Amino acid sequence: MGGSIPGGMLTALATEPLLRLEEVSAGYDYHPAIEADRMEVVEGERLVLLGPNGAGKTTLLMVLGALLPPFRGRLFYRGAPLTRSTLPAFRRRVGILLQEPHLFRGTALTNVALGLARLGLSRARRREAASAALQLARADHLANRPAHRLSVGERRRVALARTVASSPELLLLDEPLAGVDPPSRRDLLSLLPRVLDGKTLVMVTQSLEEALAVADRLALVIGGRLVQVGTPEEVSASPASQEVERFLGGEVFLPGRVVRAGELSLVALAGGGEVRVAGPAAPGPCYLRVRPETVSLHREPPRGSERNLIAARVVGVREADRGCLAVDLDAGAPLRALVTREALTDLGVRPGERVLAAIKATAVALVSRVR
Amino acid sequence: MRFRGNRVVLLGFAALLAFLGLDGCRPGSPPAARPPRPDVILATTTSTQDTGLLDYLLPMFEKETGYRVKTVAVGTGEALAYGSRGEADVLLVHAPQAEQEFLKKGLGEVGWLVMHNDFLLVGPASDPARVRGLPPSHALAAISKVRATFVSRADNSGTHKKEEELWARAGVSPGGPWYLRTGQGMGETLRIAEEKQGYTLTDRGTYLATKSSLTLVPLVEGFPELYNVYHVIVVNASRFPTVNREGAMAFARWLVSPHVQRLIGEFGRDRYGEPLFHPDAASAPAGERPSEGRGGMSPEPSSEENSRPAP
Amino acid sequence: MDYRLLLEVSRRSLAVSGLATLISLALGLPLALALAAGRWPGRRVVAALVNAGMGLPPTVVGLTVAFLLFRGGPLGFLGLLYTNPAMVIAQVVIATPVVAGVSMAAFQQLPRTVWMELAALAPPWHLRALLLAREALAGLLAATIAGFGAVISEVGASLMVGGNIHGQTQVLTTATVEAVRKGEFGVALGFSAVLLGLIFVVAALLTLLQQRNRR
Numbered sequence: 001m002g003g004s005i006p007g008g009m010l011t012a013l014a015t016e017p018l019l020r021l022e023e024v025s026a027g028y029d030y031h032p033a034i035e036a037d038r039m040e041v042v043e044g045e046r047l048v049l050l051g052p053n054g055a056g057k058t059t060l061l062m063v064l065g066a067l068l069p070p071f072r073g074r075l076f077y078r079g080a081p082l083t084r085s086t087l088p089a090f091r092r093r094v095g096i097l098l099q100e101p102h103l104f105r106g107t108a109l110t111n112v113a114l115g116l117a118r119l120g121l122s123r124a125r126r127r128e129a130a131s132a133a134l135q136l137a138r139a140d141h142l143a144n145r146p147a148h149r150l151s152v153g154e155r156r157r158v159a160l161a162r163t164v165a166s167s168p169e170l171l172l173l174d175e176p177l178a179g180v181d182p183p184s185r186r187d188l189l190s191l192l193p194r195v196l197d198g199k200t201l202v203m204v205t206q207s208l209e210e211a212l213a214v215a216d217r218l219a220l221v222i223g224g225r226l227v228q229v230g231t232p233e234e235v236s237a238s239p240a241s242q243e244v245e246r247f248l249g250g251e252v253f254l255p256g257r258v259v260r261a262g263e264l265s266l267v268a269l270a271g272g273g274e275v276r277v278a279g280p281a282a283p284g285p286c287y288l289r290v291r292p293e294t295v296s297l298h299r300e301p302p303r304g305s306e307r308n309l310i311a312a313r314v315v316g317v318r319e320a321d322r323g324c325l326a327v328d329l330d331a332g333a334p335l336r337a338l339v340t341r342e343a344l345t346d347l348g349v350r351p352g353e354r355v356l357a358a359i360k361a362t363a364v365a366l367v368s369r370v371r
Numbered sequence: 372m373r374f375r376g377n378r379v380v381l382l383g384f385a386a387l388l389a390f391l392g393l394d395g396c397r398p399g400s401p402p403a404a405r406p407p408r409p410d411v412i413l414a415t416t417t418s419t420q421d422t423g424l425l426d427y428l429l430p431m432f433e434k435e436t437g438y439r440v441k442t443v444a445v446g447t448g449e450a451l452a453y454g455s456r457g458e459a460d461v462l463l464v465h466a467p468q469a470e471q472e473f474l475k476k477g478l479g480e481v482g483w484l485v486m487h488n489d490f491l492l493v494g495p496a497s498d499p500a501r502v503r504g505l506p507p508s509h510a511l512a513a514i515s516k517v518r519a520t521f522v523s524r525a526d527n528s529g530t531h532k533k534e535e536e537l538w539a540r541a542g543v544s545p546g547g548p549w550y551l552r553t554g555q556g557m558g559e560t561l562r563i564a565e566e567k568q569g570y571t572l573t574d575r576g577t578y579l580a581t582k583s584s585l586t587l588v589p590l591v592e593g594f595p596e597l598y599n600v601y602h603v604i605v606v607n608a609s610r611f612p613t614v615n616r617e618g619a620m621a622f623a624r625w626l627v628s629p630h631v632q633r634l635i636g637e638f639g640r641d642r643y644g645e646p647l648f649h650p651d652a653a654s655a656p657a658g659e660r661p662s663e664g665r666g667g668m669s670p671e672p673s674s675e676e677n678s679r680p681a682p
Numbered sequence: 683m684d685y686r687l688l689l690e691v692s693r694r695s696l697a698v699s700g701l702a703t704l705i706s707l708a709l710g711l712p713l714a715l716a717l718a719a720g721r722w723p724g725r726r727v728v729a730a731l732v733n734a735g736m737g738l739p740p741t742v743v744g745l746t747v748a749f750l751l752f753r754g755g756p757l758g759f760l761g762l763l764y765t766n767p768a769m770v771i772a773q774v775v776i777a778t779p780v781v782a783g784v785s786m787a788a789f790q791q792l793p794r795t796v797w798m799e800l801a802a803l804a805p806p807w808h809l810r811a812l813l814l815a816r817e818a819l820a821g822l823l824a825a826t827i828a829g830f831g832a833v834i835s836e837v838g839a840s841l842m843v844g845g846n847i848h849g850q851t852q853v854l855t856t857a858t859v860e861a862v863r864k865g866e867f868g869v870a871l872g873f874s875a876v877l878l879g880l881i882f883v884v885a886a887l888l889t890l891l892q893q894r895n896r897r
Contacts (some may be wrong), residue, residue: 067801088804096802102795105816114813117805162803377894383887391697412764421864426848441764443845458752458763558865581865613753 024073095168101159237334271332457611520569702773710781718789735779741838788821
């Protein structure tokens with residue numbers, strides 16, 4: 001299942017979140033690597049920690065997994081702070097995949113079985129569950145291979161199997177696709193739904209594309225701070241700071257669904273309207289990545305090449321880089337256009353008025369969401 | 372997880388275990404009956420130990436009585452020090468002056484004469500200092516006069532103390548490049564003397580044992596000043612309650628008993644052609660033999676005022 | 683050369699030092715783990731003491747243990763002086779810092795991810811110990827070799843607390859010293875050769891294990 005729950009609805013449902021961080025500052029060797037005032041992980045959601053290299057995302061994940069005690073602040077699991085007595089239960093229900101997972105001496109199967117060690121199962125049950133996990137990760141052919149003779153991609157798979165073997169309710173994955181060649185990457189990505197199956201996921205990545213493919217919500221970590229949390233469309237529409245906007249490349253993310261795949265795919269936008277996108281795309285939910293400078297505004301449908309026209313209302317105009325103007329639009333979902341002063345004056349629209357936003361089919365990128 | 376065994380390693384450790392067999396307990400038949408407190412600590416000197424006499428005698432004592440003797444062979448000074456702290460039960464030493472002090476202080480209950488061996492002055496056959504046949508102190512005086520090489524143990528052992536005594540008698544304070552101090556045992560000192568072709572004072576036992584590898588020859592022997600007298604001292608149990616008085620007494624009595632004295636007198640004959648020791652218990656003066664009353668070398672009869680239990 | 687004596691003394695050396703090494707492993711490995719992985723007050727002080735302890739002169743250890751075991755000493759009532767157990771005790775004191783120090787370094791060499799994985803996987807303590815031991819095996823074997831080598835070749839402590847009593851507490855090292863003292867250099871060499879041989883055999887076996895386990 002998709003698990004694409006709109007952020008607003010989540011807050012409305014507000015029972016106690018699965019995980020909550022309060023006033024946390026954490027790092028290694030007395031030097032803070034990450035500071036986060038407040039963060040929640042909602043049960044069943046897929047939260048992606050996104051940010052540039054060295055921003056502190058891994059550190060934050062380690063705090064969430066109770067692998068790194070913060071200098072200050074607290075971690076709450078289902079509303080209760082984690083203590084020495086509640087920690088074992090927490091550990092049993094959480095599966096963590098490190099950025100560079102360590103496989104211990106032994107075969108792939110014995111390593112995966114380690115993932116069950118904390119559950120107190122019988123040896124037979126452990127073996128069974130370990131085999132099943134390997135199968136799930138499509139690595140069962142590696143079961144008796146010694147760990148040191150596995151390739152990087154194979155190790156990832158085995159480590160992933162180890163992480164999910166205990167059927168944890170919460171999965172913390174640290175850059176699971178980093179350093180993996182593209183075909184294996186796609187492979188691993190496709191494994192995720194098999195493996196996720198209703199669990200809560202917190203994943204770390206540097207790749208915007210991966211994030212869009214997976215996330216219900218994004219948590220942006222830049223320069224050692226948690227700067228913004230929200231759905232991709234929320235975050236791209238109103239970036240909390242210039243750094244965020246810059247990291248996102250100034251793009252706007254529009255949620256939608258590919259209804260017809262082909263050389264020119266047809267995407268139905270969540271906020272209403274349809275967009276044709278060049279290039280084949282898998283049917284199903286997706287995000288469109290729109291660069292504001294490729295959005296042109298018109299009063300009337302223009303003549304000419306294939307253009308997608310979306311009806312929108314001007315929300316506001318503000319100054320942008322290089323003397324241009326950013327026009328914030330509401331097209332059922334937030335949208336933004338970057339235009340020159342002249343263009344805007346020529347257009348002659350004011351906030352509140354209706355316009356048509358035109359996006360070239362070749363100028364928009366599509367990210368299929370992993371179901 | 373299966374043990375990635377290396378068969379060679381396993382075999383190797385198995386072999387080591389097999390080698391161990393029994394741990395190194397003392398082999399030999401267990402004696403008839405063990406007394407309640409079987410361990411007796413005997414402090415003696417290295418030269419005594421090195422003669423092999425104790426290795427010969429002790430198994431007999433152990434078999435007869437069931438006591439187990441732990442022989443700690445150290446220097447005379449250390450042996451007396453152990454005794455003076457009650458860390459040893461019985462002492463077998465050969466330093467009469469120090470023993471006198473020991474008994475005078477009431478640290479020993481009894482001190483009985485056991486045996487004597489003697490010292491010799493050995494040196495190069497060429498005898499550069501012309502000491503052959505001279506009395507010991509004259510010989511030493513001659514050696515120092517010509518500055519002939521002399522090798523001293525210089526380790527506060529009984530031998531060294533005897534040497535110092537002789538130098539004192541000769542009125543000489545030895546020192547200088549010709550006087551070598553080794554700080555070591557008799558065997559090593561003899562070897563060094565052999566290397567340097569120098570004179571040295573040695574006990575007869577060690578000399579006989581190393582004779583075959585020496586070119587040094589005995590030059591002065593037989594004089595009374597060269598006698599090396601052994602006493603067995605039982606540490607005073609009323610001073611040190613931890614002392615095994617029964618065991619110590621049993622050993623001391625045994626050592627001076629006629630049968631054992633005979634054995635002592637024979638020891639070394641088959642190996643060296645002559646015995647190493649002369650048993651003296653039979654001719655011991657009144658204070659140095661077991662008696663009905665109190666025994667001891669103390670020259671002050673007034674010490675008898677402290678009533679001590681009869682041995 | 684009295685071969686029966688040689689055999690008796692060699693066995694005793696191996697037994698005493700072997701046992702001491704095993705005991706010091708049992709004491710030193712957990713200590714090393716606590717020092718490497720733990721975070722408790724005074725940890726660094728203890729670590730410094732352990733490292734300093736690697737250089738403990740055996741004679742000093744012998745003297746101290748002897749003072750404790752003397753009849754007049756606090757543990758005199760045990761009557762352990764001049765016995766094999768006393769030598770084992772002294773050798774345990776000598777070997778434990780060596781084992782702990784080298785093992786501590788071995789554990790600290792493990793990449794941080796090992797500790798994090800162990801935290802995340804939270805295996806029961808015996809499995810955790812086994813996993814760590816296998817990960818750090820090369821270093822732990824080095825610790826064993828170092829510990830065994832230190833005690834089988836020491837003479838100061840064995841002499842003081844064992845007394846070199848013929849047939850009871852004489853070991854290869856004290857027998858060698860005695861032979862040298864008596865001027866019997868041939869015999870001394872004989873004892874030394876066997877001592878070297880024992881050290882080599884044990885070290886070789888452990889090295890085989892250590893090198894076999896390279897990834």
